[in-house]
Amino acid sequence: MSDIRVDITHKTEPAEAGFGDFVALLKPRVMSLVVFTALVGLLVAPNTLHPIEAFAAIVFIALGAGAAGALNMWWDADIDRQMRRTARRPVPAGTVEPGEALGFGLGLSLIAVFMLGLAANWLAAGLLAFTIFFYAVVYTMWLKRATPQNIVIGGAAGAFPPMIGWVVATGHVGIEAVLMFALIFMWTPPHFWALALFMNDDYTRAKVPMLTVTHGRRATRVHVLVYTLALVPVALGAGLTSIGGPVYLAVALVLNAIFVAGALRLSQRTEVEAEADRYRAEKSFFKFSLLYLFGHFLAFLIEATPWAALLRSQFAYWGL
Structure with missing residues (x-):
C-alpha cells in the first residue's frame, strides 16, 4: 500500500483592503485642513450661497483633496516604505494595491471636478482640477524628488482651497x-x-x-x-x-x-x-x-x- 501524503501549506495572502484603508488613502488630517480653509474662503466671500449648495461644494472640494492624497500615496509608495512616519500607509503596508490606489485617486478626481462644476461653477472646478494636477504631478512626481525647493513651490497645492471656496461663492478671484x-x-x-x-x-x-x-x-x-x-x-x-x-x-x-x-x-x-x-x-x-x-x-x-x-x-x- 503506497503512502499517501497530504501537503498542507498555508500561504500568507495580503490582507484585503477594508473601508478604513481607503479612507486612509484620502489623508484625512490633511483633508480636514483643506475643508476648513475652503469653507472659510466660501463663508467670508461677499456672496451668500444656499446651505445645500455650499455643503455640496465643500464635499466635492474635500473629495478632490482626498483624490490628490491617494495619487500621492500611489506614486510615493517606494519612499513611504523607508520612512517611519509613512511606512504604515495603506500602499507601502500592502493593504491596498498600487493599482487600486491609482484607480481610486483618478476616479475620485473626475467625480470631484465634474460635480463641483455642476454644483458651483466651472472656474471653481477648473481650479480644483489644477490643484489636484499640481499636487499629484508637479509636486509629487517632479518637485519632491528633484529639488530642495520642493516644499516652497509645491506649497501652492495646499494654498488653493480657500481660493476655490471664494470662487465657489463669487465666480471670480x-x-x-x-x-x-x-x-x-x-x-x-x-x-x-x-x-x-x-x-x-x-x-x-x-x-x-x-x-x-x-x-x-x-x-x-x-x-x-x-x-x-x-x-x-x-x-x-x-x-x-x-x-x-x-x-x-x-x-x-x-x-x-x-x-x-x-x-x-x-x-x-x-x-x-x-x-x-x-x-x-x-x-x-x-x-x-x-x-x-x-x-x-x-x-x-x-x-x-x-x-x-x-x-x-x-x-x-x-x-x-
Whole structure:
C-alpha cells in the first residue's frame, strides 16, 4: 500500500483592503485642513450661497483633496516604505494595491471636478482640477524628488482651497482670495522645514532632497526664520482687506509675534542642543504652526459674523 501524503501549506495572502484603508488613502488630517480653509474662503466671500449648495461644494472640494492624497500615496509608495512616519500607509503596508490606489485617486478626481462644476461653477472646478494636477504631478512626481525647493513651490497645492471656496461663492478671484492663498503659501515652508528638522533621518534614508538633506539643518534653520519674517506682512496685510478687521488684526499680531519668536529661537539653536532635548523646540514650533494657520482662518471667519461687523462700525464711529 503506497503512502499517501497530504501537503498542507498555508500561504500568507495580503490582507484585503477594508473601508478604513481607503479612507486612509484620502489623508484625512490633511483633508480636514483643506475643508476648513475652503469653507472659510466660501463663508467670508461677499456672496451668500444656499446651505445645500455650499455643503455640496465643500464635499466635492474635500473629495478632490482626498483624490490628490491617494495619487500621492500611489506614486510615493517606494519612499513611504523607508520612512517611519509613512511606512504604515495603506500602499507601502500592502493593504491596498498600487493599482487600486491609482484607480481610486483618478476616479475620485473626475467625480470631484465634474460635480463641483455642476454644483458651483466651472472656474471653481477648473481650479480644483489644477490643484489636484499640481499636487499629484508637479509636486509629487517632479518637485519632491528633484529639488530642495520642493516644499516652497509645491506649497501652492495646499494654498488653493480657500481660493476655490471664494470662487465657489463669487465666480471670480478677488484680492482677498489671493491673500488667503499667499498666507498658506508662505506658511508652508517654515511649517514643513520644522518637521524636516526632527525627521531628517527619514528623508535621508528615502533620498528625498529636503532642504535639511541637501543643505543641512543649520541652513534650514535660517530659511525657517527668513520665510517666517516674509510671512508676517502677508498675514497682516490680509487684515486690511474686506475679510479683515480689528479681531483678525489682534489675533494676527499675537500669533505672528509668537511665530517669529519661535523661528528666532530655532535659528539660534545648535544641533548639540537640539539632540540633547530630542528636538523639543522644533516639535513645538511645528505644532504651533498648525495653530497659527488655524487661528488666522478662524479670525477671518469671526470677522464675517454680525458681531464683528458691529465692532467694526464702533471703531469707525470713534474714528479708529
